[in-house]
Amino acid sequence: MPSLPLLADFSLEMTGRDAPALADARGALPAGTRVNITFLGSEDHDTRIRAARAVVDVGLTPVAHIAARRLASEGELERLLADLQRIGASERVFVVGGDPATPAGPYASALEVIESGLLEAHGVAEAGIAGYPDGHPDIADDALRSALAEKLAAASARGLAPVVVTQFGFDADRVATWIRRTRADGVSAPIRVGVAGPTNVARLVRYARRFGIGQNAMIVRKYGFSLANLVGQAGPERFLDDLARALDHDGSARDIALHVYAFGGLADTARWAARHR
Known part of the structure; x- marks a missing residue:
């Protein structure tokens, strides 16, 4: 079975409800593998914290999501960060605007959360930021490029190391083109390319x-x-082979890794990634 180079340092995405599957997945995952934990509107604070704790307990690295427009108050953000810090899960987070059209509280964007000063105050060292190779149905491409630049600059100004994590896509050529353009825009931060797992x-x-x-x-x-x-x-093997070839063709593969969305289940996705590493 051929290996896929982009899986050399892959990360996974799970929901709070996936936490029980970590016991089955851990044997297929290298120690310290990043596991992003989504911020779903259908899951509560305790579910998110328990999931982050479960990731820590099996020797993996939690990356809790913070959805700006789902936060009802500054106090809710402080509570989330404080509880993550308490369990040793606040070093890395991923900050996104979130789906609601109307903010539930004071934060209308990921940028406002980054600029709040609360992340670094609670031990956050790395801030994940969303990238959109396929665009966004409600935001023009130029606005997405400007927003990415603003968030990266704001994170760096706060002493936070930025990482760009993209939505999952299916068109390898489009993703490769987006990566080249993003690098041409001066973005040197690591990029984790989202892909739907098997x-x-x-x-x-x-x-x-x-x-x-x-x-x-x-x-x-x-x-x-x-x-x-x-x-x-x-499975995404064809997509990943095409993407690797496209990036290697002009040397664009620097600081590129894979972020796998576990739509087929966390344990099965982990075993698939392990087989192809």
């Missing part, structure tokens, strides 16, 4: 539909299955 084909198509019919056609070509037959598993 999962049920029907489930993958459901996720893809969030991006429109064109993306459905894209994953058919890149993942090599038929929409007429949604039985079985689909």
Whole structure:
């Protein structure tokens, strides 16, 4: 089975509900592997903290998400950071605006959370920032580029090491083009490219539909299955091989790693990544 170079230092993404699966996944994950913990509106504070603690307990590195527009108050952010610090899980976080159109509290953007000063006050040393190779349905590309630059500058000004983590996508050429442009814009921070881990084909198509019919056609070509037959598993091996070749072609692969979204289950995704390392 061929190895995939981008998996040499991969990270995973899980939800709070995935915490019990860590016991099965840990044997396939190198010690210290980064595990991002999403900030879902359907999960409460205690669920997020328990998940971060579970990641620490199995010898992995937690990266808790902070969704700015889901925070009802400054006090809620302080409580989250304080509890993460208490369990040794505050060194790395990922800060994102979040889905709600109307903020629940004082933070309308990830930038405002970064500029609050609360991150470094609670032991945060690294701030993850979202990247959008496929764009954003509600934000123009120029605005995304400006926002990324502002967040990176704000993190650095606060003494926080920035890391860019992208949404998952299916078009390797588009991702490679975005990486080249981002580097040309002067962004030197590490980039973790999001990819959907191996999962049920029907489930993958459901996720893809969030991006429109064109993306459905894209994953058919890149993942090599038929929409007429949604039985079985689909993995991102073709996408990753194409991306590695595109990046190696012009030396753009510096400080690039993979961030795997565990749509097919945390343990199965971890074992897939281990096999291909």
